[in-house]
Amino acid sequence: MSVMLKLGIIGTNWITAQFIDAALATKEYELTTIYSRHADKAQAWQDKYQAAEYFTDLTEFFKNGQFDVVYIASPNSLHFEQTKQAILAGKNVIVEKPAFANPTQQHVIQQLLDQNPDRFVLEAARHVYEPNFTHIKTAIAQLDDLQGATLTYMKYSSRYDQVLAGETPNIFNPVFAGGAAQDLGVYVVYDAVAWFGSPDRVAYFATPTPTGVDGHGTAILTYQDFDVTLIFGKNTTSFLPSEIYGLHDTLVIKPNAADIAQVEKHQFGSDMVTPLGEPAAANPMRHEAQVFADIIQQNDHAYAQQQFDLSAEVNSVLYQLRRSAGLHFPADSVSEDTHAE
Structure with missing residues (x-):
């Protein structure tokens, strides 16, 4: 019998609550650790879910948090740095879509995964797993x-x-x-x-x-x-x-x-x-939560890499679409020689 995954969260909003509900329904996760910049909000979520701990400092969250996998649902531009922190702290990552802002960021994360082959980074594109x-x-x-x-x-x-x-x-x-x-x-x-x-x-x-x-x-x-x-x-x-x-x-x-x-x-x-097809699940994140648990529990790096490659293709198309429309993000100005730390 597999050991339950200890879950940490970044982002206290409706989509995080939906993922937590889906994760707990699988019986594969237990919510242990909450991060919020605001202590009152972190305390409220800890009380709601009976989590073991909360942090208001992100460095302390990754250094001392008692969790195996982090679900990241912060604003899009923060996903990249937070995913890097998580990998370097020895955590597995489930990151809300879009995982990263551009192909350069995606490539850096692939490099980090190559350097940390025991870690998983999974993009939460929930409908793909339905x-x-x-x-x-x-x-x-x-x-x-x-x-x-x-x-x-x-x-x-x-x-x-x-x-x-x-x-x-x-x-x-x-x-x-x-x-x-x-x-x-x-x-x-x-x-x-x-x-x-x-x-x-x-x-x-x-x-x-x-x-x-x-x-x-x-x-x-x-x-x-x-x-x-x-x-x-x-x-x-x-x-x-x-x-x-x-x-x-x-x-x-x-x-x-x-x-x-x-x-x-x-x-x-x-x-x-x-x-x-078949009737959709009441919670649309139910299937992805189960698939991600299976990947991590079964150490299925082949499937995880297949999904990361799909994520990279999607990222590339989104970047091309933005360039076609003349839409630019500050993150796009990062030098192409950005490398994994």
Whole structure:
């Protein structure tokens, strides 16, 4: 019987709470350690989850925290340095998407993993680990003559109200690697890369916000024989389902390409609609929490590397999309000769 993983967390927000609930439901984790810059918030989370300890100093958290794996859900721009700290402290890492701001950062983390081969870094792109994601990949392989796809994920963020009020919340701040592509866009880029491979070229037509990032936009990924259109955003909402086109069949994904609750196969010239897949879990992070526990418990470095390579491909496409749209983060100015410490 495997020993329960001791879990530490960085980030006290709704997504952290959702991951904790998913992790505890697997019976593979126990929450032991909480980090927050604010003692009152850290104490409140410790009381809520009956955690053993909390820290308000990140260096002390990594040096003295009694945990095996850390879940990082801080602002995007902090993921890179915190992941480096974790690896060097001998911890395994589950880092929220997007794991890193650009390919240079991704490469540095790969170097650190090469130097610390017992450690794991896993990007929490939760829908990739849901059964319906795999059902769709299988169904794509069975389509006759793939013609392309339209993948959507566009939801209004309440934080955009702050932008309208003249403020710059983290998720709409280039300093914190914010914007639509670096949030909801990650899901549909994961879809495209995992289902169709890396595109030959990309173009991103972004609608900017007053804060200097993209609020929403449309991306075109060009492959040898077809195109994939990605529609994503955070300052408006779409109710369009997603579609993948064969010559005579179409796969319809509802409500969108990230919250994959329903998958149907429609046949041209027929009223036949074939349901595919299975009911989604109540907690959308339930499957990834279990997969990550299995990887760490079973010391499955081969699968972890496969997923890290997929993460790197997604990171590269996101970076190309931003460059196409003229979107720049301060982190992009870091010299290409950055190396692992």
